[in-house]
Amino acid sequence: MAALLFVIRPSLAQEVVTSPSESDAPTSYSSSTQSALQSFAQPTNPGVHYVLHGASDVSSEPRRFQYGLQLAFRGVYDDNINITNTGHISDYYFTFEPVLTLGFGDIDGQENNYLRLDYLPAFSFFLDHSENNAFQNVIDLRGLHSFGRLTLTLLEEVAILDGTDLRSLSNQTSPGTNPNLDVASRQQYQTYQTRLNANYNLSGKTFLSGGIDSLIYDYNSSSLLSSGDVSGNLFINYIYSDKLVVGLGGTGGYNFVESPNPDETFEQANIRLSYRATGKVAFNFSGGVEFRQFQDSSRDTYISPVFELSAIYTPFDGTAIVLTGTRRTYNSAVIGGQDFAGTNIAASFRQRFLQRIYLGVIGGYDNSDYFSTVSSASANRVDDYYFIEPSVDVSITRFWSFGAYYLHRQNDSSLSSFSFNDNQVGFRTALVF
Numbered sequence: 487m488a489a490l491l492f493v494i495r496p497s498l499a500q501e502v503v504t505s506p507s508e509s510d511a512p513t514s515y516s517s518s519t520q521s522a523l524q525s526f527a528q529p530t531n532p533g534v535h536y537v538l539h540g541a542s543d544v545s546s547e548p549r550r551f552q553y554g555l556q557l558a559f560r561g562v563y564d565d566n567i568n569i570t571n572t573g574h575i576s577d578y579y580f581t582f583e584p585v586l587t588l589g590f591g592d593i594d595g596q597e598n599n600y601l602r603l604d605y606l607p608a609f610s611f612f613l614d615h616s617e618n619n620a621f622q623n624v625i626d627l628r629g630l631h632s633f634g635r636l637t638l639t640l641l642e643e644v645a646i647l648d649g650t651d652l653r654s655l656s657n658q659t660s661p662g663t664n665p666n667l668d669v670a671s672r673q674q675y676q677t678y679q680t681r682l683n684a685n686y687n688l689s690g691k692t693f694l695s696g697g698i699d700s701l702i703y704d705y706n707s708s709s710l711l712s713s714g715d716v717s718g719n720l721f722i723n724y725i726y727s728d729k730l731v732v733g734l735g736g737t738g739g740y741n742f743v744e745s746p747n748p749d750e751t752f753e754q755a756n757i758r759l760s761y762r763a764t765g766k767v768a769f770n771f772s773g774g775v776e777f778r779q780f781q782d783s784s785r786d787t788y789i790s791p792v793f794e795l796s797a798i799y800t801p802f803d804g805t806a807i808v809l810t811g812t813r814r815t816y817n818s819a820v821i822g823g824q825d826f827a828g829t830n831i832a833a834s835f836r837q838r839f840l841q842r843i844y845l846g847v848i849g850g851y852d853n854s855d856y857f858s859t860v861s862s863a864s865a866n867r868v869d870d871y872y873f874i875e876p877s878v879d880v881s882i883t884r885f886w887s888f889g890a891y892y893l894h895r896q897n898d899s900s901l902s903s904f905s906f907n908d909n910q911v912g913f914r915t916a917l918v919f
Contacts, residue, residue, distance in 0.1 A: 554587040555919040560661075562912040567618060568672050569650045569665060569897075569906040579612040581661075592630075601629040604655055618672065620648035626655040641681040648674045662893050662910060663832075663873055667854055669710065669820050670897065670904045678702040678714075695733065696720040705819055713817035715741040721758060733758035737774075743817050748785075748859055750825075752778040752815070754792060769797045778815060778825075784861045790815060790827050804838030818856065823863035826856040842881045844889075849874040869899040879914075888915045 560583070565576040584607060587593070591600030606624040623646040630639045645653055650672050652664045666673065683697035702714030717739025725731050734757055741750035756774035763769075773793030780788075792814050799807045813829040832850030839845065854869040872895070879889030891914070896907040 550590070552587075552589050552593055554585075556585040556916055557919075558583040558585070558914065558916040560912050560914040562910055564908065564910045566906060566908040567612070567615065567650075569670055569908055571903055571905045575615065577612050577614050577618075579610055579618075581611075582609045583607075596628075596630060599631050601627075603627050606653075606655065608653070610649070618649075622647050622649065622653065624653055624655060635687040637685040639681075639683045641679065643677075643679045645677045647676065648672075652677070654679075662895065662908075663848060663850065663875060665871075665895065665897075667852065667869055667871055667897060667904075668816070668818055668826070670899075670906060673710065674706040675710075676702075676704045676706075678704070691725050693723050693725075694721065695723055695735075699739075703817075703819060710819045711744040711747060711817065711822065713741070713743040713747075713819070715739050717752075719754075719756070721756070723758070729762055731758075731760040741778075741817065746822050747817065747824075748780045748783045750778055750780050750859070752776055756792075766800045767798070769795075771795045776815065780859050783859065785859060788815075788825075788857065806834075806836045808834045816854075821856065821865075821867065823858055823860045824856050824865050824867075825859050826854045826867075829853045829855075844879045844881075845877070846879075847874065847876045867899060867901045867904070869897055869904060871895070871897045885918045886915070888913075890914070 558581075560581045561578070562581070563576070563578050566574045567577050567579070568575055586605045587602065589600060589602035592598035593600045593602040596602075604624075604626040606626070608620075608622040608624075610618070610620045610622075612618045624643065625645075626641075626643045628639070628641045630637065632638075643654060647653055650665050650670075651662060652666050653661065654677075666675075678700070679702075680700040681697060682699075684695065686694045688694060696719055698716070698718050700714065700716045702712075704712045704714075717737055719735060719737040721733040721735030723731055723733035737752075737754035737756055739752050741752065743749060754774050754776045756772060759769070759771045761767075761769040771793065772795075773791065776788075776790050776792045778788040778790070790813075793812065795809070795811045797809045801807075809831075810833075811829075811831045813827065815825055816828050818824045818826055830850060830852040832848065834846065834848040836844060836846040850873055852869075852871040854867075854871070856865040856867040858865045873893065875891055875893045877889060877891035879887055881887050891910075891912050893910040893912070894908070897905055899905045
């Protein structure tokens, strides 16, 4: 039954995954160390699990074809469908959100060789404001292949969006918790993310890891500024113990923004930690300092901390506590000549009762602090965003679930036109084939 829960409510961070068997890991590492080592290279696991057909739970046939299909339906009342500061418009809407998963290998644990494709279309229908009806798509391709000492991982995700929220595979069953705060309105746009990482084992205790990353925001509106960046990183890592891996390295990249904003370059000095105390506790952290320069501008170098973290604690069977956080620099799409430092912290708690009932709550805080990228502009926008979403879900059968949730989200901006508050009450059901 636990697998069904992850279909209807995945965690905000990756699942604690089982370690590969000793036969699959290099002979110089224990299985727990190999699991920690691979966490430096593989793309973030969204934690979405499906009932997969064509393979057993333990992948004794890693090349065997697997597939999964989920049909999810939601009915929602929203008292501010356009997340505006004034003139709130309320409406009822319904969504149909199927998920098709195809793959080979270890597509569930994502520690041994695998190739996985997830396709997530979403159809939204509004009762009174049909002009907001939308068809959205998320296509997510990821994989891992080991060549002995060398391990390669790939992530490619394309999201074709129409609405107020940023959607991806990682938050597809908690829609509304990740609004596009910078724009704070309904828009049509696309995001493109590419990540290619590599690990190379130097010895029984050290390994190199590196990668190339790209993230692009492409807006359909001529009044909004599209942007993107390409970066590369390289780390030297040391396996201190089966529980702890540390890494030191650097990151450099190029950021391109539509005129009149200047293009940017940036460098980071980073440290990484991966700690797995027990089968119940896992912690991953990457952080450092970023130095950002602005081309054709007399603006001084912008210096800022950056980090990513995830932690999960499963003290008992049926209980999970997850903490995630990030801080990085983003380009503003709505205000020319400005970027913003985005810091967010989110936590979730989930508890199973009577084998069939799941109670959960997700909450988070996001701060956006804007700064000018040209010397002639001044920045005075600061946003503080909060959300909380309690929920209850019931497994009616192994393949059918039903649940309800309440979402409150609020953005307090120093520029009042970007402030909003929004409340949603939703019912959902999911069928897994």
